[in-house]
Amino acid sequence: MGDSPDTFDDEAGEGEAAPTAAELEAAGQSAMFGGDPEPAPAPPAPPPPVAAAPAQPYRVLARKYRPQTFSQLIGQDAMVQTLANGIKRERLAHAFLMTGVRGVGKTSTARLIAKALNCVGPDGQGGPTIDPCGVCEPCVAIAEGRHIDVIEMDAASHTGVDDVREIIEAVRYAAVSARYKIYIIDEVHMLSRNAFNALLKTLEEPPAHVKFLFATTEADKLPVTVLSRCQRFDLRRIDAPLLASHFAWICQEEQVGAEDEALAMIAAAAEGSVRDGLSILDQAIAHADLAGDGKVTAVQVQEMLGLADKSVQRRLYGALLAGDGAGLLDLVAQQFALGVEPLALLRGCMELTHRTAVAQLGQGAGDAVSAEEREAIEGWAKGLSAGQLHRLWQLLLKGFDEVRTAPDPLVAAQMALLRVMHASDMPDPGTLAKKLEELAARPAPAASADPASPASASAAPPWEALVSSVENSGQLRVGQIMRDWVRVVAIGQAELTYSLAPGYAGDPSPELRDALLKATGERWQVELSQLEGAPSLRELLEARQAAEAAAQRRNPLVEATLAAFPAAEFVKEDEVVPLERGNRNWSRN
Ligand SMILES: [Zn+2]
Known part of the structure; x- marks a missing residue:
């Protein structure tokens, strides 16, 4: 594992909603370790400022703000708690496995554990601690990746048995300067079968001074024999609000202005990964610098990410x-x-x-x-x-x-x-019942007018006669289109402007023109419009039937039935409402 900025971790993964089996297991282990309720040692946010050398050249944020203490590691409280208990009780496994999606802090956690185990405190007298001092020689050396007893290896580039053999040879010797000799193996699932077998022998009987810290995005690729010898920590995807507040804190540290909405967008795009989020934030800050005032705005971020406004x-x-x-x-x-x-x-x-x-x-x-x-x-x-x-x-x-x-x-x-x-606009039975009640509460509708749609009162009568004349001229199919789908926007002397009820594909204007010519002997100007028209005749009929059904609902017998079966629906035997054409009024509430 190199010192490249992306060694936070890697790889995309799935969302997690419920605690995973391993989290539950971790909780169980915490009980096994003594388990009395203790306050979590690490409040998740906002973490204290990172001591950053001011004279250094620009470092990418993910690297600059790599957590140096467990309290800076956001979103992993359960794991930190378990670790803290383990350290306190001196009940630590010989091997730890950190799993989780890319960028949630697996490698950072491994380094923190290395520090926690090897910290000697500012006075050189301290023991293992969940709160490593950060100033003693082991802490500093580990943070800088140059501690001689903390060996980091990227299994992705050292997959062979020889690489592992080298480790095993070295395992026999005591740590040079630290309490524990620690092997951090990143992407451990990449090791070859032979390499795993070689490693297994050491894992079965590890010397007391050796700890293995494995990190992987794909724990299911590890042999069970290895899994069973590790204490496993499943690092959680970090939720968006926590990420956003973390980014807000970093912006403050960096003295960069940022809109809350911009940070929320970045947090959402990061999909639970601190590292991904920070690299987007890096870009956003660069964009903001170019734009002039240096403030990270929602509009910029949106543009940058190609996000929908x-x-x-x-x-x-x-x-x-x-x-x-x-x-x-x-x-x-x-x-x-x-x-x-x-x-x-x-x-x-x-x-x-x-x-x-x-x-x-x-x-x-x-x-x-x-x-x-x-x-x-x-x-x-x-x-x-x-x-x-x-x-x-x-x-x-x-x-x-x-x-x-x-x-x-x-x-x-x-x-x-x-x-x-x-x-989607078919009302469900509950809504339908409510709607019917509302309709029933209105004054009784006139014979052909629609109680739900005042516009129909003027549009319907002449129009209905016209449709009838089309039907009477033998053009039943076009007549059906007119009844079912045509919503009249305006109708005049040989002029019809209309829209279509949802669900009709195509433009029936030519057919309508022909049909009207045949039925009336006049050349009609027929125009399909985007304007909202009056409900089609079919829609009017449905509304009237709904009103009737509502009236029926007033019937004591029906009332009793509905009380007993609240989800019951009114269904007329001769009518099945197509899915496309339910009552749409709910959506305009
Ligand atoms: Zn220390």
Whole structure:
């Protein structure tokens, strides 16, 4: 393992939500070590300033702020606690295995353990400690990577049995100047089978003065025989708010101004890795310097990362929920033109869905970074039912997979989002019941007018007659299109401006023109518009039926049934509402 800036660790991995088996195991071990509850020795943030030599040339942040004490190691409290107990009780394993995704601090942890074990304190009299002094000779030498008894090796470049044999030979000799001879082997899963076998003999009966510290991103590639001889620490992915506050502290140290939202974006992009986050922050600071005032802004970071603008992302999600297909496609196109990956748009919608679901459980809007975002999320949490959110999530997830593998991600993203928009707006039974109640509470609807849509009162009658005349002229298919999909925006003497109910693919204008000519003998000017039209005749019919159903709901028998089966739905025998065409009103709440 060299001294390159990226030796924090490496490799991408999966998210972690629940404690892993190894964390639970670690907790158990902590109990085994004595386990009485002790205060955690290392508050996670903000860590105390790192003593940095001012005269040194610029160092990348990940290296400059490599944690020098356990209290500077953020996000790994459980592990530090276990280690502290082990040191205190003098119950330390001969071999430790640090696992976790890239950049969470595996190698840093290994070096800290090396310090903890070999620190002699400022007066040279100290023993192993979870709080190494940082000033004694062993501490300084280890921090600088030049301690003769702390041997670092990168298994990725020393995979052979000869490399391991060298170690084994050396293991027999006592430490030269330190308490323990410590072998740090990074990416240990890269060792060859023979190398593992050679190592195993030493691991089975290690001399008392030797400790092995292994780090790996892929613990499942290690032989069980090795795993079983290690005390294992699974380092956790660091959550975004903690990362953001860590970055805020570093910016302060570096005397760089930074917007909170910018740091939150970097933290999100880092996906749990301190090192990845710091290298993005490095770039952001460089960008900010070029831009002039040296302040890291959200706009810059967004540009730099090719991130979707959060406010645009919210508008896009809003369009999705409101069934505004044209607006949706517009926003997708705009974002794509700005360099935002189509997949990122799906991901953004998924994130908003998740946050909304969390907010719905009374958890607030989570780590929303702006007041606008919080407000939007809380609004959706009120307006959407849990069932709708689940359906949205499923649909988005499916779309995400499609976009990821599609030859043309932009087209795939457009299609996927439109499908989500069309399919997600079916109210779930709970919402439907509520909606029906609301409808029922209104004055009884006139025979053909729609109680939910005042606009229809003027648009419907002449229009319905026109549709009938088209049907009567034998053009049943076009008549059906007119009934089901055409939303009248404006209708006049041989002039029709209309929009389409969601779910209709294509432009039926030519067919409509032909049909109207045949039915009326007049040449109609027919125009498809993006404006919101009055509900189609089919939509009106559905609304009226919903109102009737609501009236039925007032029936004592039905009331009793619903009380007993709250999730029951009204289903008319002769009507199955297609998925695309549920009542959309919920999304405008
Ligand atoms: Zn020390």
